[in-house]
Amino acid sequence: MRTPILDLVRPAFHRLCRAYFGLKLAGVEHIPESGPLIVTPNHQTYADPALVTIPIRRRVYYMAWSRLFEIPVFSWAIRRLRAFPVQVESTDSSATREAVRLLRAGHVLMIFPEGERTHTGSVERFRLGAFRLAASLRVPVLPVTIAGGHESWPPGQVLPRRGRITITYHPPLEPDTSLESHQAARVLAERARGVIAGTPGAAPAR
Numbered sequence: 001m002r003t004p005i006l007d008l009v010r011p012a013f014h015r016l017c018r019a020y021f022g023l024k025l026a027g028v029e030h031i032p033e034s035g036p037l038i039v040t041p042n043h044q045t046y047a048d049p050a051l052v053t054i055p056i057r058r059r060v061y062y063m064a065w066s067r068l069f070e071i072p073v074f075s076w077a078i079r080r081l082r083a084f085p086v087q088v089e090s091t092d093s094s095a096t097r098e099a100v101r102l103l104r105a106g107h108v109l110m111i112f113p114e115g116e117r118t119h120t121g122s123v124e125r126f127r128l129g130a131f132r133l134a135a136s137l138r139v140p141v142l143p144v145t146i147a148g149g150h151e152s153w154p155p156g157q158v159l160p161r162r163g164r165i166t167i168t169y170h171p172p173l174e175p176d177t178s179l180e181s182h183q184a185a186r187v188l189a190e191r192a193r194g195v196i197a198g199t200p201g202a203a204p205a206r
Contacts, residue, residue: 007057014054020162021051021152027169028055036103036139037172040130042123042196043112044149045160049081052110052144052167060108063099063130086129096133103139113189121150123197126189131175135184140172143192145199170195 017023039060041052053060062083086095102109111130118124134141145168152163173191175184 010054013050017051017054017165021148021160022162022164023051023054024164024166025055025169026166027171030169030171031056031142032140032172033058034106036106036137037108037142038103038130038134038139039108039110039142039144040113040192040196041110041144041167042146043114043117044121044146045117045153047153047160048112048117048146048149049083049110051149051165052146055169056108058108060110061102063095063109063111096129099133100137103133103137109133113192117155118150119155121154123193126193128185128189131185131189131192132181134188135175135179135181138175138177140174141188141192142172143170143195144168145170145196147199168199170199 014023039052039056041048045051049062049064060082062081063086064083084095084098099109099111111133113126113128113130114124115127131141133139146165147168148163148165152165153160173188173195175188177184179187
């Protein structure tokens with residue numbers, strides 16, 4: 001499903017990001033044009049959802065940390081951008097139900113498997129939630145590597161500084177249907193993290 005309003009502002013936003021961040025998008029040919037999809041980037045800045053979405057010409061929904069919805073104006077804005085809250089500290093059945101509904105309807109869902117922005121620049125441990133969804137619903141995962149964001153906008157800095165950010169879209173990964181669901185999710189998470197952390201220019205996994 002196309003997004004007419006976003007399609008209008010996308011070129012200007014892309015130009016702004018190229019000018020300020022030196023933004024480079026690689027591997028965009030790997031983004032599926034249809035069908036349910038879970039996008040799983042590493043997480044470096046507050047701008048990651050918007051930056052990763054630039055070349056995705058479909059409606060994208062975002063699973064976001066519940067505490068972000070406690071910020072008055074910010075909460076209003078991210079809800080308008082199709083974000084919905086998840087309790088990252090515990091199992092959140094309502095968020096899971098919404099994610100299942102969206103994926104069964106054939107939509108794109110973006111989940112940051114680290115759960116929060118990295119504090120070190122390294123790719124942190126992946127939570128299994130996104131990969132459990134992929135394994136149980138047999139939905140492909142699109143690993144995405146963000147490199148350079150931590151240097152431009154590290155935690156504790158109010159505004160981003162000029163930098164050089166590269167976002168790489170890798171070939172989608174399919175869950176192994178021969179494995180039990182929990183094992184398939186764990187294997188899929190390990191594969192996705194390995195691909196993301198192994199991209200040239202990305203901070204290595206710890």
